[in-house]
Amino acid sequence: MYENEQRSQRALLISVDYGAFDAESSMNELYALAESAGAEVAGSMIQRLDKPVSATYVGTGRLEEICDICKNGEIDLIIADDELSPVQIRNIEDKTDVRVIDRTMLILDIFALRANSKEGKLQVETAQLRYMLPRLTGKGIQMSRQGGGIGTRGPGESKLETDRRHIRRKLESLEEKLDEIKRRREQLRRRRKKDGVITAAIVGYTNAGKSTLMNLLTDAGVLEKDQLFATLDPTSRALKLPCGVSVMLIDTVGFVRRLPHHLVKAFRSTLEEAASADIILNVCDASDEEAPLHLKVTRDLLSDLGCGDTPVITVFNKCDLVDTPSAAISNGVHISAKKGTGIDLLLKAVEDALPSRMIKVKLLIPFSDAGLAADIRKNGTLISEEYTADGILAEAVCDEKLYAKVKDHEIRQ
Numbered sequence: 001m002y003e004n005e006q007r008s009q010r011a012l013l014i015s016v017d018y019g020a021f022d023a024e025s026s027m028n029e030l031y032a033l034a035e036s037a038g039a040e041v042a043g044s045m046i047q048r049l050d051k052p053v054s055a056t057y058v059g060t061g062r063l064e065e066i067c068d069i070c071k072n073g074e075i076d077l078i079i080a081d082d083e084l085s086p087v088q089i090r091n092i093e094d095k096t097d098v099r100v101i102d103r104t105m106l107i108l109d110i111f112a113l114r115a116n117s118k119e120g121k122l123q124v125e126t127a128q129l130r131y132m133l134p135r136l137t138g139k140g141i142q143m144s145r146q147g148g149g150i151g152t153r154g155p156g157e158s159k160l161e162t163d164r165r166h167i168r169r170k171l172e173s174l175e176e177k178l179d180e181i182k183r184r185r186e187q188l189r190r191r192r193k194k195d196g197v198i199t200a201a202i203v204g205y206t207n208a209g210k211s212t213l214m215n216l217l218t219d220a221g222v223l224e225k226d227q228l229f230a231t232l233d234p235t236s237r238a239l240k241l242p243c244g245v246s247v248m249l250i251d252t253v254g255f256v257r258r259l260p261h262h263l264v265k266a267f268r269s270t271l272e273e274a275a276s277a278d279i280i281l282n283v284c285d286a287s288d289e290e291a292p293l294h295l296k297v298t299r300d301l302l303s304d305l306g307c308g309d310t311p312v313i314t315v316f317n318k319c320d321l322v323d324t325p326s327a328a329i330s331n332g333v334h335i336s337a338k339k340g341t342g343i344d345l346l347l348k349a350v351e352d353a354l355p356s357r358m359i360k361v362k363l364l365i366p367f368s369d370a371g372l373a374a375d376i377r378k379n380g381t382l383i384s385e386e387y388t389a390d391g392i393l394a395e396a397v398c399d400e401k402l403y404a405k406v407k408d409h410e411i412r413q
């Protein structure tokens with residue numbers, strides 16, 4: 001699609017460790033992110049400093065070193081594991097003559113690569129433009145855009161040569177469209193609620209196995225891939241639980257630490273879809289040594305989205321790769337979505353978390369009240385029915401309103 005995608009770009013990863021986050025593990029993740037964007041990582045370096053140098057991010061000596069590496073290593077791209085200021089980007093570019101992007105631009109780029117739906121594309125473009133806007137000089141974008149490549153992809157590419165005012169107008173129109181989509185989503189959610197549809201959202205760190213679990217449970221046919229952010233657009237499918245109740249399972253975009261703020265904002269409606277679910281399955285890769293951090297990132301984002309009260313089931317996936325689970329990953333359901341193990345326990349946990357308004361009952365409905373069975377079929381779930389001499393022996397799941405009607409016939413064991 002893009003000319004220079006025939007040869008992958010050789011990237012040098014740079015980071016300043018000033019104590020704000022675990023620079024080393026974040027760098028490992030940047031590695032995976034860069035590869036996900038199609039780059040070939042030629043090397044990485046971390047410099048410890050009290051704080052990043054305001055003009056050049058890394059120190060002067062380090063910048064000289066980077067220059068040498070760029071010259072000798074045929075580096076096409078420098079990726080910084082941080083958000084850089086426009087001045088820092090320009091100064092490093094001037095010195096090295098190599099294009100520089102930062103962590104945020106890289107993540108936005110991966111999202112741009114993966115966006116398929118109209119909504120996904122609108123969301124990515126909005127995030128990209130919002131990120132660009134304060135980074136424009138009066139003259140317009142000068143950030144060596146020619147040639148395209150990582151950090152330059154996305155629906156907005158053709159418009160990038162234009163000025164701030166144009167971008168502002170564009171953003172306004174994008175935001176209107178996103179608002180419209182948001183309204184439609186809200187309407188749909190309200191209708192689902194009214195119809196008594198119970199939703200369960202699969203959320204979690206990127207690459208945790210969310211789509212694999214979705215496919216295992218529902219045959220949804222969602223792309224599952226060993227790459228970061230394989231899924232951007234939410235998919236939903238019905239899942240019938242062993243107790244007979246159906247829930248709507250939603251697979252969504254994954255999370256990552258320090259997810260760019262603009263991206264969270266632009267993807268808010270997608271994230272809210274997950275956050276407004278009745279039950280949340282927080283899927284975590286148990287085989288990743290950073291599992292506890294991944295869980296924390298997801299929990300923090302969920303609480304930002306305002307779903308502190310929603311029941312969360314912590315699902316430790318990829319347990320086929322773990323011999324002895326550490327204490328940090330003990331509190332939850334252990335499964336392997338790939339091997340299909342632990343699924344009965346997971347489904348049981350979902351049943352236990354069903355909103356209290358859903359009540360499972362055993363009934364003996366006298367034939368004189370046989371109309372009730374039809375009522376249950378219409379407004380609840382009739383799991384089983386058996387005609388006996390005394391009446392209809394039924395198992396059903398009802399909401400509170402329906403329960404009020406049938407409770408006189410309930411058999412309590």
Ligand SMILES: Nc1nc2c(ncn2[C@@H]2O[C@H](COP(=O)(O)OP(=O)(O)OP(=O)(O)O)[C@@H](O)[C@H]2O)c(=O)[nH]1
Pocket residue numbers: 205206207208209210211212213223224225226227228229230231232252253254255317318319320321335336337338339
């Ligand atoms: N060994 C093992 N691998 C798994 C398991 N579940 C998923 N995987 C693999 O993990 C990789 C990521 O799986 P996905 O289902 O795409 O992960 P995801 O959470 O949807 O990822 P994003 O959509 O990118 O956020 C794939 O290569 C899967 O085959 C598991 O239980 N065991």
Ligand SMILES: [Mg+2]
Pocket residue numbers: 210211212223224230231252
């Ligand atoms: Mg996925």
